[in-house]
Amino acid sequence: MSRALQKYLDQVMLYANRKEEESAKIRAELEDHLRQKTADLEAEGLPREDAVFQAIEDHGTARTVGYSLRKGFALLDVRTEGTARGFIAVGPRAVGIIAFGNVAVGLFAFGNFAFGVLAFGALTIAGLLSVGGISVAPFGAAVGLASIGRAAFGMIACGGLALGLQVPWAIDGVNLLSGDNGIQFLQHFQTHEGTVALIAIILWLLLAVPVLNGVMCSIKRNEYLRIEKADSKLIE
């Protein structure tokens, strides 16, 4: 069998990342396809080299085919293209119980656009806790520069219980710039317990994003290393 076909199949299976036994069967099926396609193209009059090239091209890029051959919902799905789906999903788009991605959807979602029960990122919409630049939590707490939620905390805060520099709308709002209300509210933190609680909340918020970012980068790096180890040319 041509080296080009073997190499293509190696790359497909690298991206597919299946168990050895499953991988062998899938590979055999694809190999049969490519061999027969090559033979048919040769019978049509194409030289062998061109036939192999054409068969591979018609089959699709190794990355696209490989990723599409991954399990429907894996324990860990990390990919550099398309949508990752898994218990832990990491990719440009990620859907999972724990999802890290540019667009992330999950029970626990982290990304530029994050949607979930708990969501962290630039624009976040969450059921219970939303932390981000613009955060929305219709049934829970939203923390962000602009936040909307049952409880909203931020520069601009709207919602049931809102605390912020600007509180355009709230059932019970505290505007920290408006003098008495804000000062009275801040007096709650003058006790020792209150101060500890406030510091804990701020630290947790400040730590959460870098830690989550670190976890995501580490998982991604492992995937890059796995691919690079098998074929360094695949890493651009």
Add this chain to the structure above:
Amino acid sequence: MPHWALSGRQKMTRLSKQTLDGNVETLILAVLESGPSYGYAIVKKLNERADGILQLGEGTIYPVLHRMEEKKLVASRWRLAENGRQRKYYRLVSKGHKALAVNRWQWQMLSAVMEKVLGSAPNFLPKPQVKGATI
């Protein structure tokens, strides 16, 4: 017909992935209705029947077949092929027959509605080009 042999006009009139999404399973079921077959032959039959309008990335048919197998629409078996190699054959099972019947009926209904609303399709004319807009 292989992609390299298609004319520019034929390439223009091929179906987009978005249009195909969700319908590939039905197309495969229809091909398997006439008897067991394997991946390459299924793609070939689909391309023949579609007369070059359909452009499937050939490798992407396998995840669809595997998914259909998981959903028990098709069953598979490895058999020795004429070239002496093991080959995986897929065949339609009862759930697949039922799914095909339902999908076929739904597609015919949708097709009838589309035709009534849009009028009958022109004979694969090239896409209209509007300056400054993407269609």
